[in-house]
Amino acid sequence: MLTKAQVEHVALLARLELTEEEKEMYASQLNDILNHVEALNKLDTTDIPPTAHVLPLRNVMREDKVCEHLPNEEALANAPAREDGYFKVPKIV
Amino acid sequence: MALYRKTIHELHQLLKSKQVSSEEITKSVFERIDQVEDKVKAFVTQTREIALAKAKEVDDKIARGEEIGPLAGIPVVIKDNMCTRGILTTCSSKMLHNFVPPYDATVVKKLADAGAVMIGKSNLDEFAMGSSTENSRFFPTRNPWDLERVPGGSSGGSAAAVAADETVYSLGSDTGGSIRQPASFCGVVGLKPTYGLVSRYGLVAFASSLDQIGPFSKDVTDAAIIMNTIAGHDPCDSTSVNYNVPDYTKSLVNDVRGIKIGIPKEYFVEGIQPDVRELIEDAIKKFESLGAVCEEMSLPHTEYALPVYYILAPAEASSNLARYDGVGYGYRDESADDIVSMYMKTRSEGFGAEVKRRIMLGTYALSSGYYDAYYLKALKVRTLIKQDFDRAFEKYDVILTPTSPSTAFKFGEKSDNPMEMYLSDICTIAVNLAGIPGISIPCGLSQGLPVGLQLIGKPLGEETLFRVAYTYEQNTDHHKAKPSL
Numbered sequence: 001m002l003t004k005a006q007v008e009h010v011a012l013l014a015r016l017e018l019t020e021e022e023k024e025m026y027a028s029q030l031n032d033i034l035n036h037v038e039a040l041n042k043l044d045t046t047d048i049p050p051t052a053h054v055l056p057l058r059n060v061m062r063e064d065k066v067c068e069h070l071p072n073e074e075a076l077a078n079a080p081a082r083e084d085g086y087f088k089v090p091k092i093v
Numbered sequence: 094m095a096l097y098r099k100t101i102h103e104l105h106q107l108l109k110s111k112q113v114s115s116e117e118i119t120k121s122v123f124e125r126i127d128q129v130e131d132k133v134k135a136f137v138t139q140t141r142e143i144a145l146a147k148a149k150e151v152d153d154k155i156a157r158g159e160e161i162g163p164l165a166g167i168p169v170v171i172k173d174n175m176c177t178r179g180i181l182t183t184c185s186s187k188m189l190h191n192f193v194p195p196y197d198a199t200v201v202k203k204l205a206d207a208g209a210v211m212i213g214k215s216n217l218d219e220f221a222m223g224s225s226t227e228n229s230r231f232f233p234t235r236n237p238w239d240l241e242r243v244p245g246g247s248s249g250g251s252a253a254a255v256a257a258d259e260t261v262y263s264l265g266s267d268t269g270g271s272i273r274q275p276a277s278f279c280g281v282v283g284l285k286p287t288y289g290l291v292s293r294y295g296l297v298a299f300a301s302s303l304d305q306i307g308p309f310s311k312d313v314t315d316a317a318i319i320m321n322t323i324a325g326h327d328p329c330d331s332t333s334v335n336y337n338v339p340d341y342t343k344s345l346v347n348d349v350r351g352i353k354i355g356i357p358k359e360y361f362v363e364g365i366q367p368d369v370r371e372l373i374e375d376a377i378k379k380f381e382s383l384g385a386v387c388e389e390m391s392l393p394h395t396e397y398a399l400p401v402y403y404i405l406a407p408a409e410a411s412s413n414l415a416r417y418d419g420v421g422y423g424y425r426d427e428s429a430d431d432i433v434s435m436y437m438k439t440r441s442e443g444f445g446a447e448v449k450r451r452i453m454l455g456t457y458a459l460s461s462g463y464y465d466a467y468y469l470k471a472l473k474v475r476t477l478i479k480q481d482f483d484r485a486f487e488k489y490d491v492i493l494t495p496t497s498p499s500t501a502f503k504f505g506e507k508s509d510n511p512m513e514m515y516l517s518d519i520c521t522i523a524v525n526l527a528g529i530p531g532i533s534i535p536c537g538l539s540q541g542l543p544v545g546l547q548l549i550g551k552p553l554g555e556e557t558l559f560r561v562a563y564t565y566e567q568n569t570d571h572h573k574a575k576p577s578l
Contacts, residue, residue: 002457014411014456015418016449017437026453032512033454037400040470043477050472051479053302053332054528054552055289060331074195078422087420092432 002031096121097258098575101315104261105163108155115148115155115166118261119210122168126212126259129578134234135244135254137173138181139213144168147210154208163318165208170254170263173214174221175306176295177201184297185229186219188443189423198295199327200264200306207322212260215250219445220414221266221299223247224274224517227508228447236278237576238542242501245275245517248309252279255309257578262319263309268300269402270496270521272307273533277496277545280535280574282310282562285521286320287553288528289334292327300409301332303402303525312572313534313563317341320555336553344559347567350384354561355489359395360520365498368539373495376536376546376565380493383568385561390489392481397474398523403515404458404471405526410448411455417443450511479527486551491561494520496533496545524549532558535571543574 007027011018018026072085081088096104096118107113123141130136151166171177174184176194178201183189197205204211218228226234226249234249236242237257244253248265252275255263265272267285276283284307291306298304308319320341327333356377361370377387419425419439426438444452458467485492497520507514524531529552536546546565550558566572 006457007453010453010457010460013460014452015415015433015436015440016444016452017441018449022449026450029450029511030454030457033403033515034467036512037404037467037471039400040397040404040474043394043397043474045470045473045477048473048476050469051476052472054479055332055334057332060328070195077195078192080419080423080425080427089420090430090432090435 002027002034095125097125099261100311101163101167101261101318104167108161108166111155115151115210116145118166119144119148119168119212122212122260129237129257130259132235132240132578133237133253133257133259134232135215135250135257135259136170136213137183137185137216137231137250140180140211143180144210144212151208151210162207162322164204164322166210168212168261169204169209170213170215170251170260171201171211172217172248172251172263172265174217174266174297175201175264176297177211177214180214182214182297184220185217185231186443186445186448187230187424188417191424192422194295196295199292199329200323201295203323215248215254215263217250218247219448220297220410221247221268221271222410222447222451224270224514225502225507226250227504228445230445233504236501237578238280239501242503242542243278245278245501247271249275251309252276252281252283255279255281255311256576262311262315264306264323265309266296266304266306267525268303268406269525270518272309273496273521273531273545273547274518276309276533278501278543280543280576282313282316282532282534282572284308284316284320284532285524285530286324286555287334287530289332290324290336290553290555292330292333294327294329298413300406301413302409303406305525313559313566314342314345316532317345317559334553339556341555341559344556345563346560347564349380349561349564352385352491352561353489354380354385354387355390355485355492356387357392357395357492357494358389359392360494364516365495366500366539369495369499369544372537372539372544373546377493379565379568383564387493390485392485392523394474394477394481395523398478398526399515399519401471401474401478401526402522403454404467405475407451407455408458408468409455411452411459414444414448414452419443447511475526478523482527482529490557492549494547494549496520496547500539500542500544520547528552530555530558532562534562534566535574536569537571538574
């Protein structure tokens with residue numbers, strides 16, 4: 001059973017600010033979903049390997065050489081705030 | 094017949110024989126949009142000037158006597174979660190309401206190189222999370238067959254645009270059924286290709302191990318034509334399959350004699366609408382009459398697909414959506430004066446309820462103390478689901494199921510109950526978990542609403558899917574039914 005305190009903790013981890021109403025709603029809805037997920041515990045999966053990905057993935061490597069990159073202006077074009085060619089954020093320290 | 098009603102292959106012949114120009118086709122489609130878009134609301138963005146300029150380019154090419162490919166000069170709509178250089182790409186989210194990508198997704202580039210005329214970007218459930226397109230932060234898209242009903246989701250805009258003849262074809266993305274379920278609800282053809290067959294470079298990621306781009310079209314022939322252009326290896330996508338893509342139009346053979354079709358009993362249990370069941374049973378009889386061998390079989394772990402999906406997809410989503418922090422692009426809350434509040438306010442206001450629900454669920458499933466119980470468990474059950482299909486395909490060429498247990502539902506009917514909404518994808522989700530291809534084709538109407546038939550294939554088994562779907566289409570008229578708008 002997911003408690004309101006757990007919902008608050010998860011919201012903090014996910015960097016989401018929830019209203020009291022949202023905390024109640026998500027606690028209830030997530031519990032419903034997690035109850036449904038409990039069905040998985042009917043299966044013994046002790047010796048079953050996990051499948052994170054259906055393809056056998058390998059790292060895709062390229063030669064380590066300088067190539068064309070996005071111009072600074074284009075890289076910053078979507079930034080909500082910028083200054084002197086950098087992304088601008090509120091103070092960190 | 095109006096040009097906007099025609100298929101890719103019909104229009105290609107008309108262009109090649111110079112009976113019509115791409116400009117005429119494009120204008121015809123825009124006239125149709127002007128007639129019905131107020132009702133359907135399939136588009137987030139229309140790109141009229143760009144489209145007409147592209148059409149002129151193709152017409153000039155034809156006038157110079159140059160050869161044109163099958164997609165040249167034909168209008169297409171792109172789901173608004175695929176990056177389009179210089180054109181808004183919003184994911185139907187407040188978070189990306191002002192995002193203009195500096196590059197094209199590989200599929201968009203391939204279509205542009207093939208001479209396709211992009212006429213706009215289509216509406217979706219925010220970040221492709223949903224089954225009804227009600228979760229778009231802008232407006233819901235309506236089902237052209239009944240405007241009181243949803244078009245399905247998350248690619249509802251792409252499906253509705255094709256069904257309403259507002260485009261000749263479109264692209265969607267499918268993470269748990271988001272191409273096939275709206276194709277079924279809107280009465281068009283929708284293909285989710287094998288995972289890795291179509292590049293995901295430039296597709297805004299939702300759940301990376303499940304997402305796959307695919308086409309919506311008016312018939313199976315068009316779907317094969319589109320796949321010939323968009324499939325293939327892409328070095329920009331580390332999950333792209335290195336595979337020699339065949340000419341899928343060669344699979345369009347009207348013959349299923351000797352094809353073995355498995356009918357999984359788990360897809361015909363409680364909850365399926367009686368009319369849907371009846372139409373699927375009619376389709377099975379049709380295949381038998383055409384010489385296919387249909388046999389009931391079992392995919393025993395089917396009941397676990399939904400719980401597995403609703404752990405894995407949110408887990409991957411919570412990770413993928415961590416990038417929306419209000420720094421590099423998209424929405425930012427300007428009121429915060431420290432960085433952590435900025436992140437929290439930005440994300441809380443930028444994301445809608447369904448996206449936040451999935452981020453919360455995924456963060457919880459991946460958090461310390463719960464990882465083994467939820468995430469790892471789900472990955473192991475995913476193995477069992479995949480093994481079910483592996484075993485089935487030792488015996489059967491394709492598997493046949495309904496695409497959805499019901500026809501399109503009414504707005505608001507399921508939006509207050511996430512679990513009930515999630516159940517509408519119950520017939521499609523296992524296919525994504527196994528990474529295999531699935532196609533939805535129209536198989537009749539129930540009380541005036543389309544019903545979709547799903548055919549599931551082996552990994553890279555698209556050729557067989559096209560052959561089986563094409564044979565069904567050639568021997569029925571269901572794909573010709575049109576909504577009256």
